[in-house]
Amino acid sequence: MKKVYVNQVGFPCESAKKAVLNFPASEVKILNSDGTSAWTGKTNHFGTDDISGEDTYVVDFSDLKEPGKYTIVADGIKSCTFEITSIPFSTLMKDVCKCFYYLRCGHGLDKKHAGVYFHEPCHLSKATVYGEDCSPVDVSGGWHDAGDYGRYSTAGAVAAAHILYGVRFFKNLLEVKFDIPQEKCDNGVLPDILAEVKVELMFLMKMQREDGSVWHKVTTFSHAPFIMPEEDTKELFLFPISSLATADIAAVFALAYTIYQDYDTAFAELLLKCSKKAYKWLSENPEPLLFKNAEGSNTGEYPEPEDYSNRFWAACALYEACGDKSYYDEALVQKEKLLNYDGQSSEQGFHANIFTCFGWADVAGLGALSLILKGEPGELYDLVKENFVNEAERLLKNTNANGFGLCMTKDDFIWGSNMELLKYLMILTVAQTISPNNAYKEAIISGLDYLLGCNSMDVSYVTGNGEKAYMNPHLRPTAVDGVDAPWPGLVSGGPNTGLQDERAQELPKDTAPMKCYIDHVDCYSLNEITIYWNSPLIFVLAGL
Ligand SMILES: [Zn+2]
Numbered sequence: 137m138k139k140v141y142v143n144q145v146g147f148p149c150e151s152a153k154k155a156v157l158n159f160p161a162s163e164v165k166i167l168n169s170d171g172t173s174a175w176t177g178k179t180n181h182f183g184t185d186d187i188s189g190e191d192t193y194v195v196d197f198s199d200l201k202e203p204g205k206y207t208i209v210a211d212g213i214k215s216c217t218f219e220i221t222s223i224p225f226s227t228l229m230k231d232v233c234k235c236f237y238y239l240r241c242g243h244g245l246d247k248k249h250a251g252v253y254f255h256e257p258c259h260l261s262k263a264t265v266y267g268e269d270c271s272p273v274d275v276s277g278g279w280h281d282a283g284d285y286g287r288y289s290t291a292g293a294v295a296a297a298h299i300l301y302g303v304r305f306f307k308n309l310l311e312v313k314f315d316i317p318q319e320k321c322d323n324g325v326l327p328d329i330l331a332e333v334k335v336e337l338m339f340l341m342k343m344q345r346e347d348g349s350v351w352h353k354v355t356t357f358s359h360a361p362f363i364m365p366e367e368d369t370k371e372l373f374l375f376p377i378s379s380l381a382t383a384d385i386a387a388v389f390a391l392a393y394t395i396y397q398d399y400d401t402a403f404a405e406l407l408l409k410c411s412k413k414a415y416k417w418l419s420e421n422p423e424p425l426l427f428k429n430a431e432g433s434n435t436g437e438y439p440e441p442e443d444y445s446n447r448f449w450a451a452c453a454l455y456e457a458c459g460d461k462s463y464y465d466e467a468l469v470q471k472e473k474l475l476n477y478d479g480q481s482s483e484q485g486f487h488a489n490i491f492t493c494f495g496w497a498d499v500a501g502l503g504a505l506s507l508i509l510k511g512e513p514g515e516l517y518d519l520v521k522e523n524f525v526n527e528a529e530r531l532l533k534n535t536n537a538n539g540f541g542l543c544m545t546k547d548d549f550i551w552g553s554n555m556e557l558l559k560y561l562m563i564l565t566v567a568q569t570i571s572p573n574n575a576y577k578e579a580i581i582s583g584l585d586y587l588l589g590c591n592s593m594d595v596s597y598v599t600g601n602g603e604k605a606y607m608n609p610h611l612r613p614t615a616v617d618g619v620d621a622p623w624p625g626l627v628s629g630g631p632n633t634g635l636q637d638e639r640a641q642e643l644p645k646d647t648a649p650m651k652c653y654i655d656h657v658d659c660y661s662l663n664e665i666t667i668y669w670n671s672p673l674i675f676v677l678a679g680l
Contacts, residue, residue, distance in 0.1 A: 140215035144589035144602030146224030149201045152578045157193040161210035169205040182539035188592040189648025192539025216603040231625025234314040242277040253623045258365035263372035278339025282666035283610040286355035286435045289381035291496045293388040298671035306678035321400040348417030350381040352427045355435035379425040383446035386414035390453040444473040445500040452503035456510045489527035491520045494559045528567035541582035549649035554630035558672035565679035592650045600624025606655040610664040627669040636661035
């Protein structure tokens with residue numbers, strides 16, 4: 137079918153702008169909302185590529201800068217409408233941030249802030265400590281992780297960190313208002329973004345044992361059926377501690393300390409104390425303590441094959457926060473272990489630029505962000521800077537290999553491919569601060585174009601944002617709350633050539649990577665949401 141693919145949300149007035157056609161058109165017109173012509177031009181034939189499987193024709197309309205609402209028409213085929221404005225992503229940013237509020241666990245969402253998406257209090261019962269002989273523990277609060285109601289320490293720490301590093305790099309994030317309950321601090325109220333992240337930090341504090349170690353996760357024994365969170369009343373279990381969770385918590389608390397100390401000194405001091413307590417446990421327990429699901433339990437496992445990147449992140453974040461040389465020395469030790477590790481990571485294979493990884497498992501890139509913020513010349517700083525620039529250059533090469541100008545290759549279309557994309561856009565954003573390059577900027581905009589509709593599914597992968605935004609996330613509350621539309625701002629996992637769920641397997645085996653997607657609630661391997669797929673988008677939008 138003939139299609140005109142375009143970012144369905146919008147473009148900054150001064151940015152590069154393009155649309156992609158899958159057919160040759162003799163003339164391309166861009167129409168104002170009143171139907172008059174705003175721009176006329178031609179396509180450039182790019183040809184076929186191995187990610188979209190389409191013969192692509194690119195329209196470059198970067199010279200159209202006048203604010204307004206537009207539609208592209210090529211040989212009678214119309215695109216979705218889009219906007220050109222100085223603030224194209226302000227609603228998107230608010231929506232993406234507000235999702236964390238909607239995902240809150242514990243005391244419920246009120247109608248004033250959540251509207252039709254409110255829910256009653258959930259998961260407030262104390263959790264049984266699996267395999268330990270001790271009293272049940274209160275670990276209420278935090279964010280539901282994803283389509284399920286589990287809460288996982290490593291995933292939660294990483295999502296909070298994406299947002300908090302966003303705050304450290306780009307102060308404008310502190311100005312974003314998204315209508316959540318106010319949280320008092322020393323001199324008034326916390327900025328919304330810090331009030332929201334504090335919810336998760338308070339929960340993560342409860343996940344820490346007296347000895348400093350951290351439970352890997354709290355979930356029911358098996359995933360709940362599709363019911364509202366308050367109806368999920370089965371027994372909660374705290375599953376065993378891991379060095380992965382302990383290191384990630386040491387890291388994110390140290391990072392958070394550097395931010396909250398300007399707003400809430402008591403909370404900041406507590407964060408630092410808990411961070412050091414976790415770090416002390418790590419020092420006394422130098423062997424990796426990894427995690428495996430209990431026999432028969434099917435909730436998220438978040439396994440990792442080593443804990444070097446986690447320990448590296450913890451040491452870097454504490455070094456940045458406190459300046460103590462012993463943390464730097466430990467970061468050097470873990471760096472060596474990482475570079476000498478020849479196994480497979482739990483996400484994608486280890487690659488040359490390992491110090492740019494921001495996932496829930498490979499977190500060395502988060503440690504690198506602390507080193508970049510510290511900005512102190514030396515072995516580690518030089519290494520991570522080089523990694524970011526090298527990786528950004530690799531990503532730029534990718535953008536030239538497909539008609540969509542997308543920085544991904546076909547191997548990136550794995551489970552949660554949109555997070556692969558958003559991690560790449562984070563890397564380009566950081567590289568832009570280290571070594572400014574207009575091509576990095578264009579690649580970031582191009583990546584957002586893809587996410588927001590300029591893709592061969594012709595779909596915006598963020599709910600409520602775009603004329604053809606996807607509607608059916610694999611997410612329990614939005615599936616059963618009786619409201620047609622899901623709440624806005626949720627990033628879908630996106631196309632995945634692995635097709636790991638039953639409905640996904642209805643797609644032909646030779647489907648092009650970019651088309652391995654179905655907007656269906658059953659498709660957990662294509663259309664789930666998670667906190668750490670939303671959080672990198674906040675970082676990227678803040679950096680624009
Ligand atoms: Zn809950």
